Amino acid sequence: MKEKEIEVDCPYQQVILYAEKDDGTFGPVQTGSYMAGNHISEHFRIADNVSKDLIAKLRKGQISPVYFYMTLEGLNISELAGRTGIPAFRVKRHTTPAGFRKIRISTLKRYADVLNIPVANMFQLINTVEDRNWDIGYQGDIDSSKTGTISQSVTGNPLLVETKVITNHK
Amino acid sequence: MSQIPFRHIMAAHCESGTVAALLNHHGMKISEPMVFGIASGIFFAYLKTPGMEFPMFAVRSMPGQVRTRFAARTGVKFRTKKYRNPEKAEKELNELIDKGQPVAVQVDFFYMNYFPAWYRIHVNVHFVTVIGREGDKYFISDSYHPRIAEIDRESFLKGRFAGGSMAPKGFMFYPVSIPENVDLQKAIKDGLTGATKNMLKIPLPFIGIKGIRRFADKITGWPRYAKSEDYLADKIFRITIFLEDQGTGGGGFRFLYASFLQEASKVLQNPRLEDMSREMMAIGDGWREVSLASAKIAKQRDFSKARLMEIGDLLRVRADMEESFFKRLDKELSNHK
Structure with missing residues (x-):
């Protein structure tokens, strides 16, 4: 591949590709990511569809919150089992609504830690106005929002999260 | 504050890039392609086992083999260590950085929060070089990032001790001996x-x-x-x-x-x-x-x-x-x- 043919205009996602330079030598070229530069909107559309489908199922009680967050994080049962230290057959049970109702709080905490959410989010959906300007940030991750954030911060109590609505007037 | 003078360059691949950058830091002039080629990184595998939800394929050798094979074929020696105890891993890493030793570590890519959220996925075999620290943050040379990045201690520790398949277990490495005349x-x-x-x-x-x-x-x-x-x-x-x-x-x-x-x-x-x-x-x-x-x-x-x-x-x-x-x-x- 020639250097000029490989270039993609995508300043926010840069990669190194190897290509043939004008002098015939091969070497590294810093350019934009092909996927991010050409198909990022499709990526977001797929992620949006998956999320909406999961939320609908969660509302109807067809899936458990463990299954919901596991899928959003791109994990599967065996990977979640490995990360939580909970046997796979139990994780499988906990991904069903019936199994979820029998989980101990200490087990739920282990899931929450691996899934990067506070335990409280296993029992609630937090919605923002649907204009993409609001973010939900856990542990004070609020920098990317344009209008505001629903910020969730850890407290001294491992089971308690402090949720704040922060309006950003920048 | 302690940040080691380190030439950060982006690379195509995290493991070959990290190995090449560390060796160049220690005076061995070697390119990323040379590290990859000497280590026989080129590969192909198509995998679907009964336990896998979906088939997958790989176009490179097993993670970790770039370093081990390169070392075996050139005589370069790396010190490597895994940990059970995160506190011990953190303490030893800090000591090395404070002595001026850049250290490569294995992490779950998901926790490298200097990348945008949409880009980050759970992959336990990402390699980065730690080149300094200040308060509760580390300075990272990541082959996929255009500049030296900063990461908070908590996220970094989570990345180093994420469980699951090929769990990093705090794995770290750095070169301790480079032969004068590599064949x-x-x-x-x-x-x-x-x-x-x-x-x-x-x-x-x-x-x-x-x-x-x-x-x-x-x-x-x-x-x-x-x-x-x-x-x-x-x-x-x-x-x-x-x-x-x-x-x-x-x-x-x-x-x-x-x-x-x-x-x-x-x-x-x-x-x-x-x-x-x-x-x-x-x-x-x-x-x-x-x-x-x-x-x-x-x-x-x-x-x-x-x-x-x-x-x-x-x-x-x-x-x-x-x-x-x-x-x-x-x-x-x-x-x-």
Whole structure:
């Protein structure tokens, strides 16, 4: 591949590709990511569809919150089992609504830690106005929002999260 | 504050890039393609076991092997360590940094929050170099990031001790001994021999050239593993991501390998390797065709057998070209032992 043919205009996602330079030598070229530069909107559309489908199922009680967050994080049962230290057959049970109702709080905490959410989010959906300007940030991750954030911060109590609505007037 | 003067450069691949950057820091002039080629990084595997929800493929050797094989073939020695105790891992890392030693560590890519959230996925085999710390943050040289990055202590620790498959367990490494005169010619020949073994001689039907052909045969069956159309579109897009974007240097590592062959031809003074490097570049162009065709099919959401066979047919051509290439490379090596 020639250097000029490989270039993609995508300043926010840069990669190194190897290509043939004008002098015939091969070497590294810093350019934009092909996927991010050409198909990022499709990526977001797929992620949006998956999320909406999961939320609908969660509302109807067809899936458990463990299954919901596991899928959003791109994990599967065996990977979640490995990360939580909970046997796979139990994780499988906990991904069903019936199994979820029998989980101990200490087990739920282990899931929450691996899934990067506070335990409280296993029992609630937090919605923002649907204009993409609001973010939900856990542990004070609020920098990317344009209008505001629903910020969730850890407290001294491992089971308690402090949720704040922060309006950003920048 | 302690930040070690370190030349940060982006690289195609995290492991070969990290090894090359650390060695250059310690005075060994070596390129990323040379590290990758000497370590026989080029590979192919198509995997689907009963426990896997969806098939997967790999275009490079096992994570960790770039470092171990490079070390074995050049005589470079790395100190490596894994930990059970995160506190001990953190303490020892801090001590090394404070002494001025840049240290490579294995992390779950998901927690490297200097990248945008949409880009981060759980992969336990990402390698970065820690080059300093200040208060509760670390300075990171990450081959995929344009600049020196900063990460908070908590996220970094989570990344170093994420569980699951190939869990990092706080793994870290850094070079402790580099031979004055590395026999580069021998190391390159060993690397080339290892590559022909990877692609031609491993007697398993899902590895090397046989693996590419298996991929070609099986891709038309992918829809039966899919939970939804979106899920399948995502998996087919991932062919493009794995070949082009996920630290391969493009064309599923084939462009990077072509670069290695060009450098190798000069070191070995073998002009036939220069010709073969151009051939490998053309093979990489072919893999890029696979990427573009996959992205097109995923975007159009046409998962008919005929469309998926288009990808299969392109893969068969790649298999034929690589089989011919590596057989000739094998012969070339036999003639020049």
